[in-house]
Amino acid sequence: MGKKGGGNEAKQAREDEQARQERIRQGTTRVGSIFDSQFNDDYFDKQRQSFLDYAAPQLEDQYGKAQKELTFSLARGGLMNSSARADKVGELQQLYDLNKQQIADEALSHSTQARNSVEDARSNLIATLNATGDAEGVANSAITRASALSKPAAYSPLAQLFGDFTSGLGTQAALERANYYSGGQTPVRYSTGLFTPSAGSVKVS
Numbered sequence: 001m002g003k004k005g006g007g008n009e010a011k012q013a014r015e016d017e018q019a020r021q022e023r024i025r026q027g028t029t030r031v032g033s034i035f036d037s038q039f040n041d042d043y044f045d046k047q048r049q050s051f052l053d054y055a056a057p058q059l060e061d062q063y064g065k066a067q068k069e070l071t072f073s074l075a076r077g078g079l080m081n082s083s084a085r086a087d088k089v090g091e092l093q094q095l096y097d098l099n100k101q102q103i104a105d106e107a108l109s110h111s112t113q114a115r116n117s118v119e120d121a122r123s124n125l126i127a128t129l130n131a132t133g134d135a136e137g138v139a140n141s142a143i144t145r146a147s148a149l150s151k152p153a154a155y156s157p158l159a160q161l162f163g164d165f166t167s168g169l170g171t172q173a174a175l176e177r178a179n180y181y182s183g184g185q186t187p188v189r190y191s192t193g194l195f196t197p198s199a200g201s202v203k204v205s
Contacts (some may be wrong), residue, residue: 006008020133027135031125034142038150039118048111051155058158063096066162093163099161110153121145 070092074085125145129138 023133023135024129027129027133027138028126030135030139031122034139034146035073035122038146039135044111044115044162047114047153048107050153051107051110051111052103054155055107055158057163059096059099059103060159062158063092063099066092067168069166086146095162095165103158114149114153118149121149 070088073090125142128141129135130200132138
């Protein structure tokens with residue numbers, strides 16, 4: 001009798017495990033269906049584009065203001081048609097290109113982070129499913145997690161990307177003008193010639 005009973009228990013254990021494995025397979029399929037229906041390559045591309053759409057107008061606005069500040073400084077020094085103008089315009093353009101690339105890199109990073117978050121959530125759900133065999137509970141959790149992951153990201157406004165450039169213009173302009181009007185008595189570490197007043201300006205002798 002004991003041997004027969006033991007055989008029944010082993011058979012029941014096998015059947016229970018088979019049922020558990022079937023629930024895990026079904027649960028895995030449901031989790032995959034829930035996630036794959038929302039998070040595909042198009043979704044991650046949109047995460048990248050969303051940041052670009054947010055950041056690019058700010059870059060252009062700041063660049064435009066920096067251009068105006070540079071133009072004002074050049075006009076004030078009578079250097080609109082000088083080699084110094086070309087140098088500063090080139091410097092500003094280089095800074096713009098660098099910032100534009102950094103924004104593109106950050107946009108790609110947002111896409112990659114979104115993909116990693118989705119895959120982490122999927123892995124955690126499957127691990128829970130393997131541990132519990134609760135396909136229904138894990139499927140419900142997958143719906144909740146997918147909903148949370150699909151919410152739009154919150155972005156912070158861009159820093160002043162051209163702040164050092166424009167503040168440098170003001171500082172250098174003040175130093176060079178002071179040096180000029182004082183007849184060289186006010187020291188300046190180096191002179192670009194960019195902000196020296198035009199010939200009609202009054203100079204202290």
